Amino acid sequence: MTAGTGRWIRNFVDGRYVEPDENRSFENIDPATGRVFARVHEADRELVDRAVTAARRALRDGWATTPVRERAALLRRAADRIEERFEEFVAAEVADTGKPVTQARQLDVARAPANFRTFADVAAAGQESFLTDLAGGRQALNYAVRKPLGVVAVVVPWNLPLLLLTWKVAPALACGNAVVVKPSEETPATASLLAEILTEVGLPAGVYNVVHGFGGGSAGEFLTSHPDIDGVTFTGSSATGTQVMRTVAPRARPVSLELGGKNAAVVFDDVDVDEALTGLTKSVFTNTGQVCLCTERVYVQRAIFDDIAQGLAERARGLRLGDPLDAATTTGPLISKAHRDKVAGYFELAEQAGAQVLTGGGVPQLGPDLAGGSWIEPTLWTGLANTHPAVREEIFGPVAALIPFDTEEEAIGLANDTEYGLAASVWTDDLRRGHRVAQAMNVGTAWVNTWFLRDLRSPFGGVGLSGLGREGGESSLHFYTEPTNVCVQL
Ligand code: NAD
């Protein structure tokens, strides 16, 4: 380590870690303490170009035509190796994000091997084929041959770094693509660590590359504007996603966009209040509200509005903020001071509009060790109109507004009155109503009596400002391949 701050997080290009350049580097901050825990080498345009060139060469050298069973076997070995080095990934993820170690173990890192295994299985699926009836009783056989898309740019955010990275890298590799990955500047560690695993299990050089840096004017833009990429898969904010779409548009490359959300929970008065509160607590506060699927709008049928409002506030007060490495901690900090300023800005806006603050609304005092971290109190409001910015805009923090409703129709109208459309959850004991309301939600995923329950074979994505396209199961196979239809007259 030459920068005097602990260690380097390095780029990985063409099967090797790149020697870091101190003059082109930035700090990696632990958001729980505000302390620098590593330096990151920022890739310049030339290094991004080397990564794309290496990826192209690796495809030509045979990765694209490697039999799918060999690719799948390699992915399964990667899953095994991640499990063997599980605690290293947990430590890196916790240091990068400040998230509670229990969550990192149960959700973030656990999903990486699951992503690799799922897409190893899914990739072995067959090809589409069908017969066309022709005049005179003849027929034509049509079949589609799916080929790798090619060099895929993978750009991901900071909230679930390894989970979201492997959610894209696993299907891309399973389908025979080569990837250049641009992790978030806030959370670069696990993408670089994953390079070690993929090398150990025999992935050819150039198939997995990592370039670190920022967005505009840095590695993110250098990569997505590179003339030799064949597609971009992006997860992040709606504003950046639409910018990436513009960048890629002149070359008409496919994009998959998984963007922001302003997700609703709709709670009917037939529920078991205690069970609904357990689900709502999870959906509002998991990962300090920094999951694109988190609930920020809670619509509650009037008869149980007070019970849910008071009960949820009590659960929020029971959350334990503190040392991420303490197994009893439930809630970590926000990712950065800048993000905390943004969230706190909504606290002010809500209070100016006369919202009642059921709990929270400030910055907690957590003692000297954590004083430099970007902590914020879990916060709940009532009394806000559905038109207020805190109810319309994605905040991405541990916050929600509770709003009463009387009828099912009104609840559907309120929940769908948004530019976003990522996810919703419906809480009811009446299963017919559950199906009816879930199907009426204008979203990519609607849960009934649960939240963030994932079968990785199902299509995942959003509508409106929440994104474009679907990934997961066969949807991933479709995005990460290009079909050539062959038509043979019989
Ligand atoms: P962001 O859009 O700021 O950044 C995402 C990534 O894009 C980062 O790696 C960043 O460096 C890069 N980037 C920024 N500007 C770029 C540019 N001009 N060109 C190319 N790359 C660029 O998002 P964030 O703050 O890291 O993440 C939080 C957001 O992500 C929230 O809006 C959240 O809802 C969304 N998100 C969505 C999903 C989903 O599946 N729909 C999942 C997780 C997070």
Ligand code: 6OD
């Ligand atoms: O579970 C997933 O596969 C997924 N893409 C989750 C996204 C979470 C957003 O923060």
